[in-house]
Amino acid sequence: MKEPYRKKNDRPRSSGEARPASASYVIGRNAVTELLKSGRAVDKLYIKKGERTGSITVIAAEAIRRGIPIADTDLARLDAMAGGLPHQGVIASAALKEYGTVDDMLRLAEERGEKPLILLADGIEDPQNLGALLRVAECTGAHGVIIPKRRAVGLTDAVGKASAGAVEYVPVAKVTNLAAEVDRLKEKGLWIFAAEAGAGPYYEADFRGPTALILGSEGFGVSRLLREKSDFTVSIPMYGQINSLNVSAAGAVILCEAARQRKG
Secondary structure, three states: OOOOEOOOOOOOOOOOOOOOOOOEEEEOHHHHHHHHHHOOOEEEEEEEOOOOOOHHHHHHHHHHHOOOOEEEEOHHHHHHHHOOOOOOOEEEEEOOOOOEOHHHHHHHHHHHOOOOEEEEEEOOOOHHHHHHHHHHHHHOOOOEEEEEOOOOOOOOHHHHHHOOOHHHOOOEEEEOOHHHHHHHHHHOOOEEEEEEEEEEEHHHOOOOOOEEEEEEEOOOEOOHHHHHHOOEEEEOOOOOOOOOEOHHHHHHHHHHHHHHHHHO
């Protein structure tokens, strides 16, 4: 089966490069401790490999309690992420804004007098893609975007910039288990559509009812479990030499059709 989306080639960074602009980093033990105390959303904690002494033990324990992913990271990468600042073996990646909930999305649809239209991003790692999808979601009237807690980009600075401000208007929920969330959406009466190569054309699908659309990762598409849980699969016919669209472009095509059906 062909891949539904084309993976973007990422250039690896050398250990001497400055920290990337794709994340909001909080650097150092005291700063990270205060961040955790504040209750602000934290996407991931980076701790120096083998470093589990003193205050880092307390920081790691609090991250585990809150379900924050911890990455054991080599010193060279921490140095690059810190951009020359003293990190003391720990850096946190903090969300650009507070995450919402799926209930927020359903409530927003109810307030607008509309049937829910929700996007599930299954393991999207490129901040440009997630930001573009947020922009598309806002422009097409979607009520929110659900992302997984692990193996996916969170609400970083780069995501916010790529969204062109849409991140301020679209609720984003970060969940532990997308498959469980799909089951919950079904219980709420939503129909689940998965974008998958080789399926029926998207323009023949009926998106006028309560809808959740799953878009897969750049390299692997929608996971097998989520495909199996979906009520329908849809695809975008390809007529050129390249057999797939970038995930954000694919999302734009399908969500614009959903908006046309709903608003037309």
